[in-house]
Amino acid sequence: MPRNHPSHPSRLRMEFMDQDCPCTLPACPFFIAEQRLARLDPRAAVRELAKESPTSPFTLKVAMAALVDAQYRRAGAGTAFMGQLSHRSTGDRPHWDYPLRGIISIFTAIYRDSDAPRQGEDADVLKDTVSKYPVFVEAITRDFHFLTPADKMGDYRRCTVGGALLFFIDDPATKLKMYEEQSLRLIVHCWLETSPDYPLRHYATNVLVEVIVKKALNGSQPPPDYLERVFKLVKIPHLMSRLNFLFKSRKLADEMVWHEVQVVVYLTWEWQPFSPHVVEANVPKNVLAAIRRTLKNNARPFDEVENLFGQVEILAQNLFDQSPNTMHVLTGLVKNTYLVEVAAEGLKRANRSTEPVGNLLDRPGYFYRFFSHIINPKYVSTPCSL
Numbered sequence: 001m002p003r004n005h006p007s008h009p010s011r012l013r014m015e016f017m018d019q020d021c022p023c024t025l026p027a028c029p030f031f032i033a034e035q036r037l038a039r040l041d042p043r044a045a046v047r048e049l050a051k052e053s054p055t056s057p058f059t060l061k062v063a064m065a066a067l068v069d070a071q072y073r074r075a076g077a078g079t080a081f082m083g084q085l086s087h088r089s090t091g092d093r094p095h096w097d098y099p100l101r102g103i104i105s106i107f108t109a110i111y112r113d114s115d116a117p118r119q120g121e122d123a124d125v126l127k128d129t130v131s132k133y134p135v136f137v138e139a140i141t142r143d144f145h146f147l148t149p150a151d152k153m154g155d156y157r158r159c160t161v162g163g164a165l166l167f168f169i170d171d172p173a174t175k176l177k178m179y180e181e182q183s184l185r186l187i188v189h190c191w192l193e194t195s196p197d198y199p200l201r202h203y204a205t206n207v208l209v210e211v212i213v214k215k216a217l218n219g220s221q222p223p224p225d226y227l228e229r230v231f232k233l234v235k236i237p238h239l240m241s242r243l244n245f246l247f248k249s250r251k252l253a254d255e256m257v258w259h260e261v262q263v264v265v266y267l268t269w270e271w272q273p274f275s276p277h278v279v280e281a282n283v284p285k286n287v288l289a290a291i292r293r294t295l296k297n298n299a300r301p302f303d304e305v306e307n308l309f310g311q312v313e314i315l316a317q318n319l320f321d322q323s324p325n326t327m328h329v330l331t332g333l334v335k336n337t338y339l340v341e342v343a344a345e346g347l348k349r350a351n352r353s354t355e356p357v358g359n360l361l362d363r364p365g366y367f368y369r370f371f372s373h374i375i376n377p378k379y380v381s382t383p384c385s386l
């Protein structure tokens, strides 16, 4: 993943550090913790952190300091934060909130400070932190109810977990562990239940894309039944209703549409039972409407628009291919969605292209294949029942 890519972990910035108290009142616990940290050198601070409660303001202060100063992580702050994750949540907020921020700080700073973090000065810190992945997953899933509220706090937690997962994904062996039930449940849940317009939603979506769509990494492959595992964890009607809610939302950012569409396109291609459910639940109607909205805004970079056209054509193709009644699906798409409008736009682009038509015939996004389906008897295999 290139460093300037929007989902690159180094782009997780101070966004997570928004619950500190900025006041300097002598009695404020956050101010007291700040003073205490200022009196300690990083080694001493990390020794105290190891004995500190995960919910104490001091833990938050070390988590914040670790984002800017490499000495904390090199003194073992990551191990101390991971140790705190093994505690239990007692009140109405998760005990893992501050330690998780500490771990994200450490990852963020390592990726920010080096182009080759696995070979650099922090190689051991990185290796050690990543190796504690099971501790992280166990801590988060033990109190799953903290991830269920449908409000901003729930969105924040789901996306923080997504952001942390993105760092662990870089290690092939750890990525393989993400195909185990506990991790898959976490990944799918955080994506599915986060509000369309939550500004950090891209973390939750990008983890899903990395695990489901871009599944190969450095030669490692997911278990062959990984999609069956995913679909065991989610009820199809709920999935369809969340997808419709997502694509219907006018607040879904343009830049997110392409990431979300990618998931639907991939699943219709890769998982046979998916397409009929998608058609039946009218998901294509909302997907096409979201894409049309994005195209009308006309502000996306050229290659992204190119990609979107390609995705639409592949989606239509998948829906035909997976259906026992091609003509029925085609008629439904023509009648109920903006497919024809988008396809006509693709054809116009083909017409304007300086490339020979022969080069474009099979390339998704120019819709030659889509229009040829209408006249090609091979695809009109069963009579239309509409």
Ligand SMILES: [Zn+2]
Pocket: 021, 022, 023, 024, 025, 028, 029, 030, 031
């Ligand atoms: Zn205060």
